[in-house]
Amino acid sequence: MRILLLALTIFIFTNERTHAAKSEISATELVQYCTEVSKGSTGNSFDKELALICKGYMASFFDSMIVVENVSGEPPFCIPNSLPKTQNNLILKSWARKNKKIASQTTAAVALFAAFKTAFPCK
Numbered sequence: 001m002r003i004l005l006l007a008l009t010i011f012i013f014t015n016e017r018t019h020a021a022k023s024e025i026s027a028t029e030l031v032q033y034c035t036e037v038s039k040g041s042t043g044n045s046f047d048k049e050l051a052l053i054c055k056g057y058m059a060s061f062f063d064s065m066i067v068v069e070n071v072s073g074e075p076p077f078c079i080p081n082s083l084p085k086t087q088n089n090l091i092l093k094s095w096a097r098k099n100k101k102i103a104s105q106t107t108a109a110v111a112l113f114a115a116f117k118t119a120f121p122c123k
Contacts, residue, residue, distance in 0.1 A: 033057070034058075036048075036050040077116045
């Protein structure tokens, strides 16, 4: 059941949407968008549209992980309550840096799942 649920979640994130100008973004692209959030938080000029895409994507991803947990009865990963949301971008960036060869070919959803599953496995 857990494998089926995981496969369904990945399918939903990566399935082509006919009405979207671009149906999916890569891990590398999301890292670039989220860099704009970091620029903005330090008072530097930033691209507000890209920053909002990053924030919306992250919020949607974590909302879907709540659904996965509610359906499966187990969290997909175990993030400490004390972790500030500002760290989410850094966790993705770190994963993309360590997996540079595949980051540009991996969807952002799969990369986020892999990054958080690796960084915060449940024991």
